[in-house]
Amino acid sequence: MSSSTDNMDEVTRMGDLYDFYGALLTVRQRQIIEMYHLEDWSLSEIAESLEISRQAVHDQLRRAGEQLEQYESALQLRAAARGQREAWSHLMSVWTHVKQELASSSQVAMAEALQLLFQKLTGFTGGDVDA
Structure with a gap:
């Protein structure tokens, strides 16, 4: 390096x-x-x-x-925030692949739950979570 x-x-x-x-x-x-x-x-x-x-x-x-x-x-707050960001990234990747298999109402409910989680994680990680 x-x-x-x-x-x-x-x-x-x-x-x-x-x-x-x-x-x-x-x-x-x-x-x-x-x-x-x-x-x-x-x-x-x-x-x-x-x-x-x-x-x-x-x-x-x-x-x-x-x-x-x-x-x-x-x-270990920095390490925890990094772990949160990695978990969020993985969750969003999985969500992208499975959402088409859900009914429209389930997609909306899940999107709302993810948005709420996003807001909580953004406060903890300093805004580095990608929606």
């Missing part, structure tokens, strides 16, 4: 972890993570903006990342 792909995976992972656990971080940690991972600021730009050293920014990013990883290790 290329370093570009590794970096993109890291940014995606940190974004996911931040979505689930960011509220548990300090205000300063959230600010630094948002600037670095979400707004793509450099360490130097963050340091200048916050009037702290580049090393302090680096240390805060590392500590915040470690905290996010600890939360995920204990709570």
Whole structure:
């Protein structure tokens, strides 16, 4: 895997972890993570903006990342959301194949049930479920 792909995976992972656990971080940690991972600021730009050293920014990013990883290790919300998305995808694939075999009224009832499930999963997974 290329370093570009590794970096993109890291940014995606940190974004996911931040979505689930960011509220548990300090205000300063959230600010630094948002600037670095979400707004793509450099360490130097963050340091200048916050009037702290580049090393302090680096240390805060590392500590915040470690905290996010600890939360995920204990709570597994990101992993659970991924499992939910995979299960949803499989369910929709099966639904596509079997719905023609059902009576029209059963198709409507099932579509309504799937829509309700979709709404619940979207709230849990952060909107990554595909209808």
